[in-house]
Amino acid sequence: DTEVTQTPKHLVMGMTNKKSLKCEQHMGHRAMYWYKQKAKKPPELMFVYSYEKLSINESVPSRFSPECPNSSLLNLHLHALQPEDSALYLCASSQDGDSSNEQFFGPGTRLTVL
Amino acid sequence: GQNIDQPTEMTATEGAIVQINCTYQTSGFNGLFWYQQHAGEAPTFLSYNVLDGLEEKGRFSSFLSRSKGYSYLLLKELQMKDSASYLCAVAYGGATNKLIFGTGTLLAVQP
Numbered sequence: 660d661t662e663v664t665q666t667p668k669h670l671v672m673g674m675t676n677k678k679s680l681k682c683e684q685h686m687g688h689r690a691m692y693w694y695k696q697k698a699k700k701p702p703e704l705m706f707v708y709s710y711e712k713l714s715i716n717e718s719v720p721s722r723f724s725p726e727c728p729n730s731s732l733l734n735l736h737l738h739a740l741q742p743e744d745s746a747l748y749l750c751a752s753s754q755d756g757d758s759s760n761e762q763f764f765g766p767g768t769r770l771t772v773l
Numbered sequence: 774g775q776n777i778d779q780p781t782e783m784t785a786t787e788g789a790i791v792q793i794n795c796t797y798q799t800s801g802f803n804g805l806f807w808y809q810q811h812a813g814e815a816p817t818f819l820s821y822n823v824l825d826g827l828e829e830k831g832r833f834s835s836f837l838s839r840s841k842g843y844s845y846l847l848l849k850e851l852q853m854k855d856s857a858s859y860l861c862a863v864a865y866g867g868a869t870n871k872l873i874f875g876t877g878t879l880l881a882v883q884p
Contacts, residue, residue: 700877758804760870762872
């Protein structure tokens with residue numbers, strides 16, 4: 660299994676809602692990532708988990724809260740988002756945090772904040 | 774600061790060869806990746822270079838010059854399905870890999 664899965668595929672939420680994005684991989688990877696990608700822009704790193712511990716937070720607003728319940732799962736909890744947070748949210752995983760390891764990307768969750 | 778530049782768009786003909794350039798200035802360097810991304814889909818890995826020189830993989834080759842902060846992706850025998858965005862990404866950081874992506878090059882392959 661060389662796949663990263665993400666649910667839901669699409670999400671529409673209001674600014675007062677609380678929702679969660681989910682990501683799963685069964686490749687035994689120990690590093691997992693959240694990226695945000697706006698239309699016609701490259702992915703921007705948000706968070707990195709290494710061995711289930713948060714190792715990088717790229718100064719992301721607290722309305723985004725990551726969680727890594729175990730080595731296969733990664734969640735992104737959303738609360739009080741703004742319309743400008745509408746984007747494609749990509750999850751990725753790699754064997755570990757070593758720079759030579761390719762990252763495998765999931766298909767993304769397309770988020771719309773009304 | 775971190776800066777990675779690529780041409781925004783390129784057009785090429787089916788069966789031809791195209792070279793997509795990437796220049797970078799980053800505070801660290803642990804290697805350079807090329808990813809392909811079709812519209813609405815996830816990026817998929819194409820190549821990784823950490824040493825100077827050319828890496829060849831089928832129809833795709835990637836070149837790196839660390840001293841010049843320069844890389845290129847060479848696509849041969851272009852096919853219509855190669856129409857996509859091509860993202861150059863530099864890996865940097867300490868104990869944990871961070872990727873910073875270039876702006877991406879949208880390649881259109883025409884018949």
